[in-house]
Amino acid sequence: MSAAPTTSVVPSLDKVDFLKLQNGSDIRGVSVAGVEGEPVNLTEPVAEAIAAAFSGWLVEKKKADASGHLRVSIGHDSRISAQVLQDAISRGIVSAGLDVVQYGLASTPAMFNSTLTEDDAFLCPVDGSIMITASHLPYNRNGFKFFTNAGGLGKADIKDILERAADIYNNFTTEILMTSKEQAHASIKRVDYMSIYTSDLVKAVRKAAGNTEKPLEGFHIVVDAGNGAGGFFAAKVLEPLGAVTAGSQFLEPDGMFPNHIPNPEDKTAMKAITQAVLHNKADLGIIFDTDVDRSAAVDSTGHEFNRNRLIALMSAIVLEEHPGTTIVTDSVTSDGLTTFIEKKLGGKHHRFKRGYKNVIDEAIRLNSIGEESHLAIETSGHGALKENHWLDDGAFLMVKILNKLASARASGVGGGSKVLTDLVQGLKEPAVAVELRLKINQNHPELKGGSFRDYGEAVLKHLENSVESDPNLQKAPVNYEGVRVSGFGGWFLLRLSLHDPVLPLNIEAPSKEDAVKLGLHVLAAVNEFPALDTSALDKFVQA
Numbered sequence: 001m002s003a004a005p006t007t008s009v010v011p012s013l014d015k016v017d018f019l020k021l022q023n024g025s026d027i028r029g030v031s032v033a034g035v036e037g038e039p040v041n042l043t044e045p046v047a048e049a050i051a052a053a054f055s056g057w058l059v060e061k062k063k064a065d066a067s068g069h070l071r072v073s074i075g076h077d078s079r080i081s082a083q084v085l086q087d088a089i090s091r092g093i094v095s096a097g098l099d100v101v102q103y104g105l106a107s108t109p110a111m112f113n114s115t116l117t118e119d120d121a122f123l124c125p126v127d128g129s130i131m132i133t134a135s136h137l138p139y140n141r142n143g144f145k146f147f148t149n150a151g152g153l154g155k156a157d158i159k160d161i162l163e164r165a166a167d168i169y170n171n172f173t174t175e176i177l178m179t180s181k182e183q184a185h186a187s188i189k190r191v192d193y194m195s196i197y198t199s200d201l202v203k204a205v206r207k208a209a210g211n212t213e214k215p216l217e218g219f220h221i222v223v224d225a226g227n228g229a230g231g232f233f234a235a236k237v238l239e240p241l242g243a244v245t246a247g248s249q250f251l252e253p254d255g256m257f258p259n260h261i262p263n264p265e266d267k268t269a270m271k272a273i274t275q276a277v278l279h280n281k282a283d284l285g286i287i288f289d290t291d292v293d294r295s296a297a298v299d300s301t302g303h304e305f306n307r308n309r310l311i312a313l314m315s316a317i318v319l320e321e322h323p324g325t326t327i328v329t330d331s332v333t334s335d336g337l338t339t340f341i342e343k344k345l346g347g348k349h350h351r352f353k354r355g356y357k358n359v360i361d362e363a364i365r366l367n368s369i370g371e372e373s374h375l376a377i378e379t380s381g382h383g384a385l386k387e388n389h390w391l392d393d394g395a396f397l398m399v400k401i402l403n404k405l406a407s408a409r410a411s412g413v414g415g416g417s418k419v420l421t422d423l424v425q426g427l428k429e430p431a432v433a434v435e436l437r438l439k440i441n442q443n444h445p446e447l448k449g450g451s452f453r454d455y456g457e458a459v460l461k462h463l464e465n466s467v468e469s470d471p472n473l474q475k476a477p478v479n480y481e482g483v484r485v486s487g488f489g490g491w492f493l494l495r496l497s498l499h500d501p502v503l504p505l506n507i508e509a510p511s512k513e514d515a516v517k518l519g520l521h522v523l524a525a526v527n528e529f530p531a532l533d534t535s536a537l538d539k540f541v542q543a
């Protein structure tokens with residue numbers, strides 16, 4: 001396998017469809033050759049053009065104080081194309097007249113933080129920041145996330161930047177690219193920013209534990225970084241706080257991800273951290289995705305704090321601090337979670353749409369119209385707190401959990417992670433919970449030249465109508481995405497994927513039999529749509 005990033009002496013300037021690189025509020029592409037059917041589209045010149053475009057966008061945004069040089073920080077996760085892309089985007093920024101500060105291996109949330117930190121010695125705050133990451137995607141992909149002190153850039157900004165990048169790229173010549181290579185070195189600085197970021201996390205836990213130096217002394221906590229960027233959490237956060245981290249695994253960055261996909265939504269990944277906890281008889285296990293904006297945990301008995309259980313735990317912690325507050329979540333959360341938040345914790349559950357940016361923006365919107373919300377969190381493990389500038393930071397979520405452990409210890413409560421497990425007591429969990437992803441064949445003649453989105457919407461409309469005539473089923477009274485229906489003691493939600501030509505179907509029910517009844521209803525309704533691949537659902541109802 002030729003798993004090597006493409007570095008070219010004479011850069012190739014093939015035609016590129018820049019808008020295809022947009023993935024919601026991120027940029028994602030293929031940066032490593034060697035996988036069949038996946039040609040490289042995130043080349044060095046493409047990256048350079050995108051960085052130059054971001055720089056132009058930033059200068060416009062900050063025009064009020066653009067008298068001096070604007071500064072942009074760059075960090076990356078463990079991907080094998082990180083260095084090549086870091087150099088390319090540095091050139092793009094320098095050629096636009098801005099300064100570059102490289103952080104090396106970093107987490108996505110740390111990059112946002114660098115726009116807020118006040119510290120001249122570390123050249124902070126920066127005016128803009130770029131993280132090079134493709135989250136949990138395979139090794140041949142990479143991408144960018146952009147930040148200013150107002151937060152992560154949204155969809156419209158990314159589209160704007162890609163349009164500008166296409167223009168810049170079209171004007172590139174080999175000479176321009178060679179000159180930018182020669183000029184870049186002079187204005188690039190390097191800073192160990194992760195040392196500030198991690199010491200802030202350490203300070204937060206110490207403060208919450210009443211300014212104790214080692215509030216986690218006596219706790220054994222194992223970390224699984226999946227060979228992504230999160231390995232720092234063991235040595236730079238947990239150990240200074242006094243925890244033992246022996247048995248932590250896959251802390252070394254390795255962009256081929258040889259052990260498991262760094263993704264708390266991945267079953268193999270969760271099994272790996274669970275086994276590490278049990279094998280080491282640890283009090284707690286912590287797992288991060290590649291760029292550390294998502295996380296999950298495991299208690300000492302091997303029970304996961306993931307998906308609805310992680311949301312329940314975080315809600316319990318946040319609602320102790322802010323009684324009655326609204327918890328904003330994504331659309332695939334369970335009915336049991338709503339009951340738990342509203343009846344047991346006395347909060348309000350606002351089940352919104354899928355997508356971390358959607359839930360965060362919704363929480364900010366609610367606050368702006370006078371509805372107090374302190375937590376926006378997805379089942380994917382993205383979670384953002386108002387107290388942390390609405391930044392989705394997997395490490396900060398874990399800090400909130402550690403605070404709970406430490407403060408319980410400080411007030412004399414023992415029992416390791418039991419204090420956490422007790423907080424989610426009463427959360428009703430379904431016997432069956434599945435997500436089936438039904439693909440829309442975009443080349444099918446049934447689409448009649450229309451988009452997969454239009455086709456997906458038509459499927460949803462048809463399903464919605466079919467529910468109205470079925471006495472066993474009730475449409476959810478409030479719903480922001482897709483078709484959510486209760487029946488047979490459970491529920492289902494069929495919706496359009498945020499990015500893919502896919503209709504994800506979530507079903508939760510008290511038994512397999514009830515889940516199949518819900519599945520059969522969906523199947524009967526969607527069977528009339530030949531461009532929809534229902535094989536996953538067929539298999540589920542037959543098994």
Ligand SMILES: O=P(O)(O)OC[C@H]1O[C@H](O)[C@H](O)[C@@H](O)[C@@H]1O
Nearest residue numbers: 354355356380497498499500504
């Ligand atoms: O709509 P889906 O295909 O299930 O994907 C939705 C997910 O996409 C990305 O992974 C985002 O980071 C998540 O915030 C979002 O929930």
